[in-house]
Amino acid sequence: MQPSPLTNPLATVTQLETSGSQLDGIPTDLEDSIRFAGARLTQAAGMLLRLPQEVIAQAILVFMRFWVGPDGGSLAEFGAEQVSAASLYLTTKLSAYPKSARSLINVYAYLSSNPTTFANLDHLQQKPPETSYFVSEGTYERRRATLFSTEQRILKTLGFQIQVNLPYTLCITYLQALDVFTHPRASELAKRAISHLNTALLSPQMLYLTHQPTSLATAAIYLAAREVNIKMPEVEWWEVFDTDREELGFLCVGMLSVEGFAQQEREKWEGTRVPLDVKDLEAEMKRRSEITQD
Amino acid sequence: MANSSAATPSQGLQRRFKGCSKIGEYEMMQKLGEGTFGEVHKARHRISGSIFALKKILMHNEKDGFPITALREIKLLKMLSHDNVLKLDEMAVERPKAEGRKRAILYMVTPYMDHDLSGLLDNPDVKFQEAQIKCYMLQLFKGLQYLHDNHILHRDMKAANLLINNRGRLQIADFGLARHYDEAVPQRGRGNGEAKREYTTLVVTRWYRPPELLLQLRRYTPAIDMWGAGCVFGEMFKRKPILAGHSDLHQAQIIFELIGSPNDQNMPGWSDLPGAESVRQFAGNQGTIASRFRELSPTGLSLIKDLMKLDWRKRINAIDAIDHPYFREQPLPMREEDIPHFADSHELDRRNVRGQKQALPPAPAGGTVGGGPNGEWSGSGQPPQSWQNGDRRYGGPQDRGPPGVDRHQRGGYDRRAPPYEHRPPPPPPGERRPNWGNGTDSRHGNLPAPPSDGRHPLPPVPRYGPDGDRRRGGQPAGDTYIPSYGNDGPRRSREPDGPGRSREPDDRPRRGSRDSGNSRDGHVDERPDRGRAYRDRDRDRERPNDSRNFARDRRDGRTRSRSPERRDRNRDRDGDIYRRR
Structure with a gap:
């Protein structure tokens, strides 16, 4: 291909x-x-x-x-x-x-x-x-x-x-295609969808490396529409955007799970620093091995 | 999971790079020339035996890290796929052997092309027939149409950057100065349009530089490439550059002598351009183009006049040039495979005897000259330092050469024709089938049209605009390539012939902006055989047994493979620079 x-x-x-x-x-x-x-x-x-x-x-x-x-x-x-x-x-x-x-x-x-x-x-x-x-x-x-x-x-x-190709533009194009911009709360929906796309960038599942922009945009719209409570077409509209039901479900779960993950990370590293260089990492590894040995 | 080895993570295993092959896989042959940012060598792939051209990326100006010109060129070439645009096969890495030299040397691997047009024209044993010139010009226009339709300005159009192989194929090379074009793409019958934003005028080798650039128009358009194509067209008849000015002013003078002096009819707005003052002295020329190109037929003359119109808005665009009546009159364009092989002329040897050659003025060195990453001057007019290069032939001053570089500096390949292959040339790579007659490209057929503008028209993300810390200051979003439509994939995704690869008929609207599609709706192409000759030939050309498939498979396999055994660990351990104190 x-x-x-x-x-x-x-x-x-x-x-x-x-x-x-x-x-x-x-x-x-x-x-x-x-x-x-x-x-x-x-x-x-x-x-x-x-x-x-x-x-x-x-x-x-x-x-x-x-x-x-x-x-x-x-x-x-x-x-x-x-x-x-x-x-x-x-x-x-x-x-x-x-x-x-x-x-x-x-x-x-x-x-x-x-x-x-x-x-x-x-x-x-x-x-x-x-x-x-x-x-x-x-x-x-x-x-x-x-x-x-x-x-x-x-x-x-x-x-x-x-x-790198990004889903942001696609997301807006899809929203236009779905004709949601006539809705009074459409901008809320669009903002929410873009937020989901931004959040997914941080996903530990690396959603952007495992899924195409088309699917990411579709899943973000799906989630956002549910959260903002704007009705989407009754049909399986995501199919039009090259996303099947299974992938859509997976992505929705993946995108939603980032919040919990971020929460855990915050608790886990409360008051300390995540080791972002080699020396700190070695110190962290040492600390961990000492804990397991004790 | 924290086992004993985990405690000492810095002790290493071997790691390989994927996506780039090692230089050891290639056997260096001779040097072919020097490009804008590096040398070009001919090399044989040790396993497949195929011949490639390896362009070394010089790192002499490292104050901004990896050279932006090289990075742009790589990125552009990775996104482009057209029969008339040189393809980037891969990147090869030469890892430094000596300690202390930390940076690897990188090579761009492209198919080896037997000649460049400039060298070919220099070769007295090569005689171009008009049908052959037409074939090359058509290919050049198709390549340019593809580039312009994809919002790319080449900005260094010249004979030395047009590579030709012994199968009659012409390819545009050296994208070291190319950049993204932010405006609407040219449309049929509407010239090259107008630009809204400003670009650096420090582009295009002088002999091929259009009058509007010499007059410092910053809002230039794809018309600058079309002017270069016109120069190349004339050069193919005259066998030497038709406008060899020895200074920018002289260049303007000989242009106006050939075409006629600028006035408000033939170049509206010329007198408002920053460089207009200096050329007023050349007023009163009528233009000698008709008498100078007596060998051209009336339609041929009309084509060169269209390409070399002073008014950049009215200059013919690549789409219209392809449809020019010149290509429909006798002699008809030759078919690529009918073009004679220029074998055994030993032009290189002869040149070495002859010794001297006419040096082309060096190409502007793009970003490296300007100092900033953008290769732009903050002001118009002459660059602060005009390096004076003595030109052997003319003795006149030359400018804009990088300092300390020999005068043979030129883009892509040396002007001399490379020595000839006695063996049959390598077959065309299977993954790049000719798509003549496919409009531009067929691979986007099942995908929604890309956004009509090259840029993401996306408002909702926070946009703070360019900030003030840009080195050159004051210049708005600079001379920088903006990605928008790239097609790319890692090596592994370049399966030789994917099942989904469709080949679509010729009359499909060209990919590109919606506007360009619409504009063609009303147009009826009256040429019954348009594109036919090319399509027919495609069938013969598809060779399944491409010897390079082997190399590709091997490469694919390699990139996919895991490499759990990672031994040598002689990597830079300077991560601590980023450590906090």
């Missing part, structure tokens, strides 16, 4: 079975946590860089693709933070909103100055001291070197497959 402008290369079963991190002995739950935190970090950095959501979403998917499969990157080798930064850098470089390495490094330094990964709102209101995220010229040089080498590793690992 020739690729099309509406589809993405999906992860194969083999790739989903094993990851580079697993082969390096990193437990799956830890990997899930780190991937989730890394994706959130990318989203946060993208927002601080004033990037459009499309660009951020592409960066998150490049980030996600990097870890997949036995040939993918391993957390034992690459910190999630450096991969997140390089994914964002790479994606913006090809977008209409290129960012300088300096901006990117500053933003990541600012974000990692947060004492906890899951900060509450009060926390964010307080202004951290500027010294906590100041990047000196020497540090900048070193981080920039890492940024560039990580960028190359991403390109190589992904086989230069950095093109």
Whole structure:
């Protein structure tokens, strides 16, 4: 099959079975946590860089693709933070909103100055001291070197497959096709559907790597319509958008489960940081092995 | 799960890269030339024996990481699939052997093409017949139509970037300067339209640069590629570049001598362009094009005049050029397979004896020149540093060459024709069947039409707009390729012949914007045999026993395979740069 402008290369079963991190002995739950935190970090950095959501979403998917499969990157080798930064850098470089390495490094330094990964709102209101995220010229040089080498590793690992097709536009097109925009609460529905698409980016099931944009858009609309309580056609309308009932159900469950997962993660890492670089990860692994030994 | 090995995750197993093959799979042959950002080598794939061209990506300007020009070119080529556009087969990696050299060297692997047009025209043993020129021009227009219909400006149209193989196929190469075109695509009978946004004028090799670019029009259109096609058309008759200016001003002068001086009729709005002042002195030329191209028939002359119209709005677009009456009059365009093989002319040897050659002015170096990732100057007019290159032939100054580079700098391939293959050329790759007559492409047949505009017209995501930290400052969303319609897939998804691959009849509306489809509704193509010749030939061309299938299968197998045994661990362990203190 020739690729099309509406589809993405999906992860194969083999790739989903094993990851580079697993082969390096990193437990799956830890990997899930780190991937989730890394994706959130990318989203946060993208927002601080004033990037459009499309660009951020592409960066998150490049980030996600990097870890997949036995040939993918391993957390034992690459910190999630450096991969997140390089994914964002790479994606913006090809977008209409290129960012300088300096901006990117500053933003990541600012974000990692947060004492906890899951900060509450009060926390964010307080202004951290500027010294906590100041990047000196020497540090900048070193981080920039890492940024560039990580960028190359991403390109190589992904086989230069950095093109990402997103479901956002499709979602709106589908809503138009379903003729819901005549409904008074249509914008509520559309916003909800887009929120679901944004949430799914963070899914530990990597829904964007296992399902095509068409299905993601359809499932987001289905869920949103139920939540907003707007009636959809009685027929199996999702079939029109290349999604069968089974896939729709799976995606709905997957999208809804992100909330619970996020809740668990927040409790699990309350007051601490998810290890987003190699050194922290090694410390975390050590801590875990000590616990099991005791 | 935390077993003993888990405690020491940093001790490594081997890991392989997927998607990129190792350079060791290729046997380097000779150097073919130098592109905008790297050398081009001929190489043989050790397993399949097929010949490829390997374009090395130079990393000499690393202040922005991986070169944006290379990244753009790779991304564009990965999305494109057309018989007249050079295909990117894969990326090959040369991993550094010595310690300390951390970055790998990357090569773009493309099919090897026997000649480039420039080299071919330089070869005195090669005589083009008019029917052959028509065949090449048709292919060039088809390639350009595909690019423009897909919102891509090539921006370095020149004979040296048109590759030709011994099967008569012409392909457009070197997308180092190409970019996404944000505007509506050209439509039948409506010229090339107008652009709403500004792009950098630092594009197109000077001899092929259209008058509007010389006058610093920033809102240019696909018409800039059509001008280049016109230059190539003339070059095929004259066997040398028809407008070889030795400075930008001289270039404008000889253009106006050939076509006629600009006035408000033939180039409306010209006097408002930033560069207009300097060319007022060239007023009063009537244009010598008719006498200069006496060998052309009246329709041929009308085609070259249409391609070289000063008014970029009225310049013929690729769709109309394909339908030009020139291609329907005698002699009819030759069929690709009837084009003689230009074998055994040993042009390279001869050139080495001759020694000298006329150096093409170097292509603008795109992003690397501008300094920013966007390859744009913040102002119009001359770039801050115009490097003065002595030109051997003219002795006049040349500008815009990268510093410290020999004068043979040119895009894609060297102008000299590569030496000839005595063996039969490799068969056409099976996964890229000719789709002549298919409009542009058949693979999107069962999918909804892409959004009519190239960009996502999506309002609901938060959009903060470009921020202020862009290095060059002040320039709105810059000269950057915006992805919107890519078709891509990893190697594994490129199965040789998927079952769903349909081949559709010729009269299907071309893929692309809805507008372009509509615009053709009213148009009746009066040519009964349009596209017929090409389609018929497709059947002969489909060769199931493509020797490269083997390589592809192997590659697929490899990317799919797991690699649990991961031994060497000599990777960069500089992750700690990102560590917090």
